[in-house]
Amino acid sequence: MKKQRKTSGIIIIGNEILSGKTLEKNSNFMCKELFRIGVSCEEIVIIKDDKSRIIEKLNNFRKKYSFVFTSGGIGPTHDDITSDSVACALGKKLILNTEAKRRLEKHYADDVLTKARLKMAYMPENSTLIDNPVSVAPGFSIQNIFVFPGVPKIMQVMFKEKVKSFDEGLRYYKKTISTTLSEGIIGEYIEKIQNKFNTLEIGSYPYFKKNSFGVSLVIKGEKDLEVSKASNEIYNYIESINGNPEIF
């Protein structure tokens, strides 16, 4: 039986992104990693530190996608409400996770394990810890929800390690063809090719550099051979109309 490609949705939590203070880059890191291991990212949503909205999105995403990833809102302050929201979404109790507490106690042995810091050990009952080799306070997973912090350097290490286990070898194949012609010139031809190779996903992205502009065409699919066939056709066509194609 053919293996089914897994899907995912990303929920980014934080007022600072919606007010424009912070340029959100965590979802880009996650998308790159997911693409690499062949998990499809279907949707990213960015919402405020608002419990009812987080719960709504969690319940929507966990039914739609194989995996749900969250980033943000698991620190020690009052605006960190993700763990509580996950518990509520699943109808679980938020409890002190003894292993998470043990790790924090060890880490803060020479400092104070304040009430605020201890907050980071509260998780929905039956959660599985996600190791944090950078700042110790763990993330967690429960059912198909995976909860990561918002600080990029910490999230990245944890995410990269965690999603290794989701790699089922279902790679995407991809070719990129650039041309100095514009979308308006090659658009009709590319549409025909898209219709001919309808299992592939062909994207068209104009680029503007200092002294040049043109288009990058991305040909993506599940089968190496199909991607190569479509790419070669496009390359040859662009060459025939003097579009200076480059393939990589």
Add this chain to the structure above:
Amino acid sequence: MKKQRKTSGIIIIGNEILSGKTLEKNSNFMCKELFRIGVSCEEIVIIKDDKSRIIEKLNNFRKKYSFVFTSGGIGPTHDDITSDSVACALGKKLILNTEAKRRLEKHYADDVLTKARLKMAYMPENSTLIDNPVSVAPGFSIQNIFVFPGVPKIMQVMFKEKVKSFDEGLRYYKKTISTTLSEGIIGEYIEKIQNKFNTLEIGSYPYFKKNSFGVSLVIKGEKDLEVSKASNEIYNYIESINGNPEIF
């Protein structure tokens, strides 16, 4: 009667973002502009070039928020399906906008107005054009939906100009206080202040620089005086426990 602050939601459309190829920055630009003029951004969603999903989000957002902004998918290629999706979401016909066509004809006078380029003049009936001073092909608005291109330089000019008219003078007031103490130390105190000033939104953001770390506290609200009062209390507290506060 007190003026009601307007809300908004942003829909970013493009496969290239979900595969990690492109780092999405358009929503950050939009959020900054909206914050500046006092329109609240409640939610950002990033979805694929998929008509049924775009329609679903449009219909969801247009009922929830005062304004809906989209970015991406209005170019000349087969994967540009935003205009068609807006028409479908509203139950309108997609028609050739004669003024948009006239602008494209003028712009491409020395070149070819290909079928692909002419596609950019198709919009839902009764749309209002949004001027594009960079590459001519206009965006459009219909009801509370505002449709912008995805190319950042073009979107930015168009968006900045368009949202000027949404400025009703309802500013946000904001102070930022930085400290060299960690969230785990000040967390409990900040929670008390948040509870005391419950109309304000106090955010806590740890930062990590090369040789230092600490926290930025952002105090945001509708009233200048409230923001100042809360900020002064926090500043004085942090100073009293030697947290090296800086306010700006």
